[in-house]
Amino acid sequence: MNITSSRWITLTRLSWVGVCMALAACSGPSRPKPTEIQGVPVLQDVRISWQANLGQVDFPLVVSARGDRVALASGQGVVAVLDAASGKEVWRLKLDQPLSAGVGSDGQQLAVVTRNNELVTLQDGKVQWRKSLPAQSFTAPLVAGARVFVLTADRSVLAFDGATGRQLWTQQRPGEPLVLKQAGVMLAVKNTLVVGLSGRLAGLDPSTGVIRWESAVATPRGTNDIERLVDLTAPFDRVGDVVCVRAFQASVGCVNAERGQGVWTRPSVGENGVSGNETLVVAALSNGVVQAFNRSNGERLWDTERLKYRVLSAPLVTPRGVLLADNGGWLYLLSLTDGALLNRIKLEGEALATAPVFAGGRYVVVTREGRVTGLQIP
Template sequence: MSNSSRRTWLSLLSATALLTLTACGSTKPEPAPLERLSDSAVRVNTVWSKRTGSFFSGANGPVSLAVNKGVVTVANTDGDVLALNVASGQEIWRLRAGSELTAAVGGDGRYAAVVDVNNDLRVFDQGKPIWSEHLPGRVITAPFVAGERVFVQAVDRSVRAYDVLDGRWLWQYQRPGGDALALASPGVVGAWRDTLVVGQGARLVGLDPVKGVPRFDLTVGTPRGSNEVERLADLVGPLTRAADNDICVRAFQLSVACVDVSRGGLKWTRPQAGVQAVAASTSLVVGADGADRLSAWKADSGDIVWRVDRFTHRGLSAPAVVGDRVVTLDNDGYLHVLAAADGRTLTRVELDSGAAAAPVVVDQTILVTTRKGTVYALRLN
């Protein structure tokens, strides 16, 4: 078996191994009951909602929203890709990709990119197919589109760059000496100023988007454990920005950390064995551990602000910070709104199902995708 085949096989194995470990308990923990809430002045208002068809998740791959230039792009289970106006929910364009998808969707407001079950990268210009390219490895992280380039990260952590106009392959990067076992979960691919930022195991690497050469390479955490599964510590996407120069990210089952990318140094790291991405603002970083205990830390120092265990085993999504509130969606479809200052629950509202992706905040509007295929645009009063 070749090294590339072995790495792909091991990355697929990791998901199975983790699911097996999760299922080892004799009984599944009971979700914490919903707390009784008194009347609150906080209201969750639906600006618009749109059914698009069920979003894919789990074995078919995760879904993500691409939001740029007032356009939100999303894809569903059957391979439909559509763009919506963020302010109104009006459909701008829709197309059928031609196959079921494993990674979707990346976009910059004009161009959109997906990867299908045949490992074909497909790129569209305002809803019109312009090119496709067969990829050498499985992809479940949504492509990242920026600067007229498409960046694709495979489950073996390799990153490839293409010209968005004609599909010309530009470069490939993979950090040498990486672990053979990789997490079969969406990784980190994003941008800080003019630098492409990617996860490579438990390291955050900044690449020149033109040449693919490293500009910085930062350790987020040191994996621990007695076997390869226990030592898995890949960075979980999406990453989030705190202050202008600070990026905060989760290392799978290891820690939450913030780095100052302008200085190339780690600001702080705190142990938390979680599996979902974190959220951040200029003052606060919020994340849940594997049992859905929510913690908040000061963004500048990592000092604990509050910790709540009212949502244990409710299957929380990645959170989002909206001004002085924190929101998260549970498996039953309840959107919980907390006070950022102390973690008090202010209100909650029931949507049609649990989250299919991390919530995205755009100009105080919260974009939520549910497993039943609804995109909600919500605002807090």
């Protein structure tokens, strides 16, 4: 889950005993009250183009942006494809089960996972096939190369034939006894399936599941299971062969997925993923400080305390600035140069359910209440 409130952070034991954890409870005193932001000058225009309703989002939603369309879903199983430029529905389907993960899409086929541990694929508003999974999943399936890949919470990776649903292979790696109820990392880089397994990125052969390489972003440390938790969290950022990710409450790092080698890692205490461009990687800390790193070597370019003590969403780096929101429903645009505040607007609703995405010339944001908004940043 691209969480925007500490109460959304949930740990799940592999025996499926749920454990709730608020960050404030793990770090001592409650979070200080943030300083009021008064009179923000509009240095970059941000316009609302359209709005739509989806339904409450109470699971780790990932919005799939492909071309001029976005695929998204509600917690109660409403799956929809919208035209990103206008907000109009292309199609909508109500499944008969609530969801635990989704949406993955290659632009044609969509995939979600239900709370009953069932993988469901859809196309053109119709269910194609369903398959039972051996464990829960909180990561959106990856649809790529005529296959559907699933990362389950017991750190198994499964591959299915996209047309028939036939299971092709399974790969499992042992890990720590606690995992996040939060979207993990899974993507295709050329002919390699890149997956986050505990604090490591692993490159798998997509045809067989054989692990080609592993690269550590963070190493488990500490004296108890919570302190040792270093799962990699969505969203990630990819430019060319280099994938940059966050390890939960530990670090930010980049890995060359072609060579399977780490490029750099830097300490960074936060729970949400990262975003970037060809020159920088941006990450929000748990205390509301926003950091920017040089993409090539990890050197700190800037950090800003303008939003300190706010509970922030994962960022989205745009050509006009860094877009992110707090859990009070304010959306912010920060300067790429120094993190200065360029604009803020009030959304209808509270915290974002997932990181903003870009499609069809619009920046699409989804609140936990299910309000979907398309934004223009001219």
